[in-house]
Amino acid sequence: MKGERIDFAENVPLYIMIESAVEQRLLDGTYQVGKMIPTEFELMDEFSVSRETVRKAINLLVQRGKLEKKRGIGTFVASPSETEWRLNNLSNFNAMAAHAGHHAETKVISAKIVPSDNRLKRIFGSKVSQYNYFERVRSLDGDPVEYVETFVPLKVAPTLQTVLKDNTSLYKVLRDQYNVIVSHVKKEFQASNSTSKEAKYLRITEGDAVQLVATTVSDKAGRVVEYSLARNNGIVSSIELDIQVK
Template structure:
């Protein structure tokens, strides 16, 4: 498997071999891989070479280290196409996963600054501020904060926001959600985000901001979400202009 006469670096050969075992399912998500010592002895290479291969796979999201326990195959990332406007609950169910929500905060706050501008309300108007931890099959996936004008969606309660807000708006309030503008950027987990998402402080995360509109053009919500970088990836389909 390791060809020491090959011009291809040994660490890269081992890295590709391990990646292949993961992609073929020979090493399952959550399974602990052999230790650096065991891999070095098995393939008659140095532990430094093994460490370089393992580090690269950790950085690429294939493996995850757990202090005092070992190195494990990372859970498969959930793919989210960046087209079509769907809720978190709809996304998870479409992938055969069970969505769940922990409501961390539900209150009304006065609109100010950019929020008032984006939601087309006057400064001081009441907004729902909803902070939620979103889970899939019991695993934390995203931490989100959303703002919705109170006058637009009367009757929103803590019980309602523990499920799908979009479902309530469309089925119970009879509104049609039309479109959204969304931005996505890389970031790192701050202390509170890391605690809720069960990652290390400073771990890579995806920061998403979305402004959603009803079909008549009225602003519905502003959402700021922090997604685990090791569990989520977004896919963009593009066509070259002719």
């Protein structure tokens, strides 16, 4: 990917830009836990920056515990703590499951374009009129564990319907295909009861308790780029989690 350049906010030091770009790849699973990341020279070539710039960016991630250097070998993705993994990682479901030693699958069961409504206007604003809408079911070791509805503005990702397939990371697609860099995530958790549709996909009885997780994702400009509603078998009281991706 020689000569690729990153486009972040103006007046931000280059090494901070590289740090953000590399961390995004940690978050979306491009760089896997325990695996070596590209060398300094490869990153220099990819982003068209100096070795000093790359080294400063990598050292910041090492200091934050995101990466670890092995003398004479290279730089590797560090293993996060359990709490850090669950709360601060935007890695796709399959990557997170693999990290925990499980086999996971994500299946797209429907994909279409839908118009805005009052709920979506409150989240995305009144200027967004159409959305990519997906229904997906996530399975762990062969058992369905989560039913997810996802909304992404059509203007953010015009061809997402043809790109987001089974076992594909949404965040990786948004970054690679549409240059969307996630900066902020808001998650709200509450207890709920399954509808007949949710029960069908989760193989439970209608009315059974489920955990409802509402996720709102914004980019560095503060623009909301995704909203999703996930239902799984967890049972928790209503809480809210606000994550700033640094």
